[in-house]
Amino acid sequence: MTDRATVDTTAPTAGWQVFISYAGPDRTWAEWTARTLAEDGFQVALDLWDWRVGERLDERLGDAARSGVLVLPLSPDCLASPWAEAEWSTVLAKPDVRGRLLPVEIEPLPADGLPSGLSAVPSVRIFGLPEEEAVSRLVSAGCVTAIRSPPGCSRDRGGSGDGRGG
DSSP: OOOOOOOOOOSOOTTOSEEEOOOGGGHHHHHHHHHHHHHTTOOEEEHHHHOOTTOOHHHHHHHHHHHSEEEEEEOHHHHHOHHHHHHHHHHHTSSOOTTTEEEEEOSOOOTTOOOTTGGGSOEEEOTTSOHHHHHHHHHHHHHHHOSSOOTTOOSOOSSSSOOEEO
C-alpha cells in the first residue's frame, strides 16, 4: 500500500456515498481504502477524518447506514471486533442489504467462514494483489455496489474480473 495522493478530508460528509468501518489494527487499510475511493470520485466518510470526539456513535452509524454503502475491510481483527460487528450488523438489519454493504478481504480469513448474514454478502478480495489490481477491484466493486456512483464510475476498470465472490 502506498500513499497515492492527498485527499481533502475537510469536505462535508452530508450525503456521503461510502462509509469505511474497520477494526483498530486495520486502520492503515481503512485509510488506503478511503483514499483510493475518494480519488476515484466517491464521497467517503472515515471516522478519523470526519467524526469529532463526543459525537454519538449510534447516530453517526444510523446516518451512514441510510446514506450509502458501508465498506468493511475484512480481517480476523475485524471479525473479532465488537465495534465492527455492531456497524455491519446495523446495515445487515436493514431491508435490501444488497447495495449497502461491501466487505473487502484485506487478509486471509478463518477457514470456519464468516458470521451468518455477512457470509451471504458478496465480497471483493484484494490482499496479496499488486496495488494497481487491488485498486481496480476495489473501485469496480464500489461502482457496482454504490447506491449513487460518482459520475463516470467505471464498472469494469480492466482488472481480471471485479474480484467479487462469496
